[in-house]
Amino acid sequence: xxxxxxxxxxxxxxxxxxxxxxxxxxxxxxxxxxxxxxxxxxxxxxxxxxxxxxxxxxxxxxxxxxxxxxxxxxxxxxxxxxxxxxxxxxxxxxxxxxxxxxxxxxxxxxxxxxxxxxxxxxxxxxxxxxxxxxxxxxxxxxxxxxxxxxxxxxxxxxxxxxxxxxxxxxxxxxxxxxxxxxxxxxxxxxxxxxxxxxxxxxxxxxxxxxxxxxxxxxxxxxxxxxxxxxxxxxxxxxxxxxxxxxxxxxxxxxxxxxxxxxxxxxxxxxxxxxxxxxxxxxxxxxxxxxxxxxxxxxxxxxxxxxxxxxxxxxxxxxxxxxxxx
Numbered sequence: 183x184x185x186x187x188x189x190x191x192x193x194x195x196x197x198x199x200x201x202x203x204x205x206x207x208x209x210x211x212x213x214x215x216x217x218x219x220x221x222x223x224x225x226x227x228x229x230x231x232x233x234x235x236x237x238x239x240x241x242x243x244x245x246x247x248x249x250x251x252x253x254x255x256x257x258x259x260x261x262x263x264x265x266x267x268x269x270x271x272x273x274x275x276x277x278x279x280x281x282x283x284x285x286x287x288x289x290x291x292x293x294x295x296x297x298x299x300x301x302x303x304x305x306x307x308x309x310x311x312x313x314x315x316x317x318x319x320x321x322x323x324x325x326x327x328x329x330x331x332x333x334x335x336x337x338x339x340x341x342x343x344x345x346x347x348x349x350x351x352x353x354x355x356x357x358x359x360x361x362x363x364x365x366x367x368x369x370x371x372x373x374x375x376x377x378x379x380x381x382x383x384x385x386x387x388x389x390x391x392x393x394x395x396x397x398x399x400x401x402x403x404x405x406x407x408x409x410x411x412x413x414x415x416x417x418x419x420x421x422x423x424x425x426x427x428x429x430x431x432x433x434x435x436x437x438x439x440x441x442x443x444x445x446x447x448x449x450x451x452x453x454x455x456x457x458x459x460x461x462x463x464x465x466x467x468x469x470x471x472x473x474x475x476x477x478x479x480x481x482x483x484x485x486x487x488x489x490x491x492x493x494x495x496x497x498x499x500x501x502x503x504x505x506x507x
Contacts, residue, residue: 192247192280202279205232205239206350210358210472215443216460221468224459225359227351230448230478234275236268237351237476238337241373242276244346245335255333257281263335264288264323266316267296268477273335274303285332287323289315295481317412338371339415347377355472356382362389363469366459368451368476369393369425372417378474379421393425394458426458433457437479437487449477450487 192202208231213224229237249255260283263273270286277284284305288296291312300307308326310318320338327334337343355362355378365382367375379391413419428436436453440446448456452475459473479487 192243192250192276200279201233202243202276205243207354208232210355211446213444213446213456216439216456217463218460219463219466219468222463222466222471223469224463224471224473226446226452226456227355227472227474228446229474229476230452234268234271235478235480236272236449237374237474238268238272239276240350241337241340241343241346241371242269242272242335244350245337245340245342246273246276246280246282248342249333249335255282259283260285260330260332261335262287262323262327262332263337264316264319265337266292266319267481269335269337270305271296271299271303274300274305277305278303285326287319287326289319293482294484299481337373341416343371343373344377344380344416347374348381349377352378352381356385359470359472360385361470362386362472363466364390364392364459364462364471365474366392366394366426366455366462366471367474368455369395369417369422370414372414374474374476375422376417390423391421392458392462393422394455395425395427396454397427397429426461428454428457434487436460437482441479441488446475447479448475449479449482450485451476452479453487 209228210225211228213226217224232239246255246261255261258281261273261277262285263269264287265273266288270284270288273286274284284303285308286300286305287308287310289312290309297307308322310322324334351374362382365375365379367378369375375391375393382389383391430450433450433454436456437448437450440448440452440456455473455475459471462471
C-alpha cells in the first residue's frame with residue numbers, strides 16, 4: 183500500500199490533525215520550592231512542552247503560515263534559516279509535517295545533539311566558522327537564499343516572530359495569571375519579550391520586563407548580548423525595563439536547581455532565566471514573577487549540565503567554548 187503525502191495549508195493542518203495542533207497552550211506552573219522570598223511567587227511557562235521541546239515551534243509555525251498565506255512559499259519549497267539549534271529543529275519538524283524542505287545554517291560549535299536531531303529530521307546543514315557566531319550564520323543564510331532563490335525565514339527580522347507571542351503566548355499567560363509584577367525572559371531574537379511584554383503591558387501598565395542576556399563575548403545559544411553589537415531588527419531595547427547578565431556556569435547551576443528541587447527538566451536557557459528570576463525575587467517586597475523557560479533539557483544530555491549542583495572551577499571554565507543556550 184502506498185503512503186502518498188498530500189500537504190495541506192498549515193492553518194488547516196493545525197486545526198484538523200497531527201502534531202502541529204500540539205504547538206502552544208503550554209502550562210504555567212508555580213516554582214514552590216525555589217523562591218528566595220516567601221512573599222514573592224515565581225511561575226514558570228514551560229515551553230519545553232512543545233513538540234520539539236522549545237518555544238521556537240510557535241514562531242516557526244506562525245511565520246511559515248503567514249508566508250504561505252502571502253504566496254511567498256508553497257509545499258515542496260526549500261526554506262533556509264540561521265539557527266544555533268531550536269529554531270532549526272522546529273523548522274525541520276514542521277517542514278516534514280507540512281511538506282517543506284529545511285536548510286539550516288549554523289556555526290560549528292553548537293552542542294552535539296543538534297546536528298544529529300536535524301539529520302534525523304532530514305534537514306540539510308550548512309556550517310559556518312565558529313568565530314563568526316550566529317551573526318555569520320545569518321549573513322550566510324541570507325546570501326544563500328538570495329543566490330538560489332529560496333525563502334529565508336529570518337527569525338531575527340521577521341515581525342511575525344513578535345506577533346506569535348502577542349497573539350498566543352501572552353494571552354495564555356494572562357489567562358492563567360492575571361496579576362503579574364515582573365516578566366523575565368531570555369533575549370535572543372527579541373521576539374519573546376517584545377511580543378509577550380507588549381500584550382501584558384497593555385493590560386498591566388506597571389509590569390516590569392526583565393531581559394536575560396549572556397555576558398558580552400560569551401558563546402551562547404538562544405541568548406544574545408546587545409553589548410556584542412548586534413541588535414535584532416525586531417527588538418526595541420528601550421521597551422525593556424532592565425536586563426540581567428548570566429554566565430554559562432550560573433545557567434548550568436540553574437538547570438540543576440530546577441531538576442533537583444522542582445523536578446523540571448529544563449534546558450540551559452531555562453537555567454539562565456531561573457537565576458535571573460531568583461535575583462529579581464530577592465529584590466522585591468512581594469508580588470508575582472513569570473519566567474519563561476524556553477526549552478527542555480533533553481538536547482543537553484551529553485553536556486555537563488546535569489549532576490551535582492555546584493561546578494568545579496576548571497569545569498566552569500570549559501563550558502564557555504560551546505554554544506549552550
